[in-house]
Amino acid sequence: MKIALLSMVMIGSQLVIPASDRIPKLDVEATCKATVAADNAANLVLSQDYAGCMRDENEAQAQLGGVWSTSPDSVRNTCVDEATAGGNDSYVDLLVCMQMAGWASAPAAPLKGASKVRNKK
Template sequence: MKMAALFAALLGSQLFVIPVSERVPELKVEATCKATTADDKANGLALPQSFADCMRDETAAQQQLNTVWGAAPNSLRDSCEGEATSGGSQSYVDLLTCIQMAEWVKSPSSATRLRGASKTRNSQ
């Protein structure tokens, strides 16, 4: 107890708290990656995703979330977190995708427009 008080006194005004809602939630993605790998193998996919590749994708998504999380409205963060953790699986990729899709819906003009097949597209 005395050590904690001394530590806090030494830090003084440098001590700050980040509200939980301002941080990207800590998700347990290992179970999701294990299940994904097992499902891919069980379904006989020619190129099943490895556990390492899944974890790499999840880590990359978590890093991207660190840059966009604070700018997202609380209601969107709550909604997307619920979606990304539903059914017992947890995924930073799902969480990031949810936030990106909501941002795209809000301002679709900044997104790359997709062009479908057209008989006359290349003749213009």
């Protein structure tokens, strides 16, 4: 009975997974490697090395610790979706999204990391 009810609910609606009370584990290592490779292939003048990318991603993850638990689930869900779009996970993008939503203060120094908008200036 429970399985049938669950099946009927899932067929007619999207499965919504609420944000956790913990910051999600993002695969920023793979994203940083891909970002560095893409930057090198494009011969970008302002490219960032892997160590710098990982430093920015780790700093952004640390900054998220102060705001994650106090932000609403709707903001967390939206920002996680944005920060993982296209398989390019980025704590920098997650932090920026939360800053734009008004749930985090701006970092002392600008972070590039594996953000999808790092070379747009």
